[in-house]
Amino acid sequence: MTWSSYSSYLVIVVLIVLAPGPDTMVMLKNSLSGGTRGGFLTTAGIFVANAVQGTAAALGLGVVIAQSQPVFVTLKWVGAAYLVFLGFQALRGAWRGDYSGVTTAKQQRSSGFRRFREGFLSNITNPKVLVLYLSVLPQFLDPATTSAWHALLLAYTVAVLGAVWLLTLLFFVHRVRAWLERRKVRRALDGVTGTALVGFGAALVLES
Secondary structure, three states, X not given: OOHHHHHHHHHHHHHHHHOOOHHHHHHHHHHHHHHHHHHHHHHHHHHHHHHHHHHHHHOOHHHHHHHOHHHHHHHHHHHHHHHHHHHHHHHHHHHHOOOOOOOOHHHHHHHHHHHHHHHHHHHHOOHHHHHHHHHHHHHXXXXXXXXXXXXXXXXXXXXXXXXXXXXXXXXXXXXOHHHHOOHHHHHHHHHXXXXXXXXXXXXXXXXX
């Protein structure tokens, strides 16, 4: 692998990372409901899941999963159901519009794993992430000259850049939190993120 090919790969990855998807919506939902800590833990969960899927693709396990129709279809339905579940949670919050409760430190600690879990599950149950790895990585790898380490480097590049982008969004949310905490704004954001998550889930099921 040359620096030229890796630079071309970076351009493609950046464009992919910047496109809003389920991971972005889940992080925004949790950063609004759980603060900066909630958004950070969600990002950590997404990063770990992304790294797991990238490792599977780089080491050849992803091909086995993708070619196993029952496993792939089951993963798709589980992922879609989970996105719809998270979307309805956000929509329910927008419908109720009750944001007056202050989360205590103990509650924040107890919800930390839930934030991490939501980020992890939103990514690991999304087969489109695995398909992305399986579609893009081979374009920049030559089986005759590259090793598993090169494939892992490309895979982890996606995970790292994705995490950096989510942390950048989290920083922005933190900077404008006072405005975002307004009831009308919060209800609108919950409505948008909820609708988007339900839409992503539906698209996952309907996609052939």
